Amino acid sequence: MSDVIATNQTILVVGGGISGMTAALEAAECGKQVILLEKSPALGGRVSQLYRYFPKLCHPTCGLEINNRRIKGNKNLRIITMSEVASISGDAGNYSVKVKVSPRYITENCTACGECGKVVETEFDDDFNYGLGKRKGAYLQHAMAYPQRYVLDPAIIGTDDASKAREACKYDAIDLDMQEEEIDITVGAIIWATGWQPYDANKIQAYGYDRIDNVITSVEFERLCDPHGPTGGKILRPSDGAEAKNVAMIQCAGSRDINHLKHCSRICCMASLKHANYVNEKYGEEGQATIYYIDIRAIDRIDDFYRKVKELPNVTFTKSKVASVVENKENGNPVLHGVDTEGYHRYANEHDLVVLAIGMEPSVPADAFPVDVKFNEEGFIEADESNGAIFAAGCSSDALDVNRAVQNATASALRAIQVVNNVAGSEG
């Protein structure tokens, strides 16, 4: 890594999701030197974990493909995966950043042929699939992973599996002696784009995520619907592997609630509309989706989509925040209890599967942030002068959909460009 060249005219982007990729590309395409750090082995962030995404219900491969091509064609952009920021010091126009790079154990010689993955036996919970499936100890994060390079799980280093993998590789790409590295770089501006994570569903006690197999979260549901996901795109219930045709979505699971996240996560209403649509597409008349909601917040272009979903005969909207979920022990069905607001009817409704429309919270909590910046009450980074040249992009700044995240990322790229332009100006 000693060949990382950076100056105070370089822009550092932290986080390689759709926002970080966008910010990095916009700046690099304007001719600026950019370094992009990504914690995981591949770019794409949470968008790559969606089955499809609104408003047009495209497959994420499409949006990512475009960005990957832009990256490949750009000499100003340097990407470092499996890396995190250890510390930041200095001021706008002149920051010193320590970067910690974890070993991948696989070098650039890798052609992603997959031979190592075939011989390694140990399996691990697949975090890309939110633990719904298993992956090998030598793996490619997902089919579209950029860079197309395998990774060894650190847990197999020193075991037979590691040597087997090395022997299987025809390109001599496996280097079991790789070590964690720390590199120091100087940059002029920093774009922070580490995104969001799903709120911990176990904390919403009354919904029984921790006790009832067939209560899952919306991010997991995306993986179930994806043909590249753990079930090959079939909506199979965790308890017995049976196809779930009668699916309930519970809105505001962890959002708009003083006991959990106070803010509206803004995208989960639309995500559930999309999920109801998945159910409809998969099963047609045989499927049934029920959305339990306080009020549906479908913003701008999505309102049309809301109307379309509302017209589907097999999608029902129940205006009620579910009070509790209990399990029918005989068939594993979750039973939803509550009172609806349109007539105050008490219900106890049984479904095959319950999907919690889980809230979004910042992935790097305020107290773990490497440098002093302003946060709002919800822990998202506030745009504030005292932040110097540290600019939040995408879901580091708020709960946003892709459209808004990308707009926001472009804005932060412009802000960062102004800073490094000033540096260039004053240095002549």
Place this chain on the structure above:
Amino acid sequence: MSDMNTAMVEKYRNSFLSEVEANVEEGEWVKMCMQCGVCSGSCPFGPYWDHPPQELFMMIRAGKREAVLSSESMWMCTSCYNCIARCPRGLPITHIMHGLAHYAKRLGLAPKNQQTMKFASIFWDNLTKKGRVNELQLGLKLYFMNGFVEGIKTALCMKEMGMSMLMTKRMSPMEYFGGHSIKDTKGLHAILKKAREIEEAKAKQF
């Protein structure tokens, strides 16, 4: 209708919500309700209410004064606090329920023969007499609360428990004649009298 009720109707005319905000304990929270329904769904007595809390709050906003104040609903609350624990808006629902019940009673609008209210009155009279609860008298009063025949039936039902309490000295038959008391009952009565005066003076301001 009580004078106070007439005065209140006059004063607040079209805004029952303002009336509740000004006169009911924690009433200023009512407008914070977003009608999600979690409280109603969480109440263990839910199926027995005419109007669960969520609905009562909406009725207050809709100005349904008579229907709210003469409702049995808020008297059903057992203070289990399930609703408070779950309300996403942090409404002190339990307290509002008791506040509404209390206000309805003060105005003389609470349903006649309301069981919870009756028990509360019996309990209050029993307690304030001597500053200590006289369990024997309270128990008997309670048995006969709904008439002689039912009282005898209940007493017979509870016979064994009563006997055991006597045997283990948890209750003394002598309590029937007077019973134990705090040291300064006069002082207690003076405090209660003063409190009542303050309360009545407040009510007169309306």
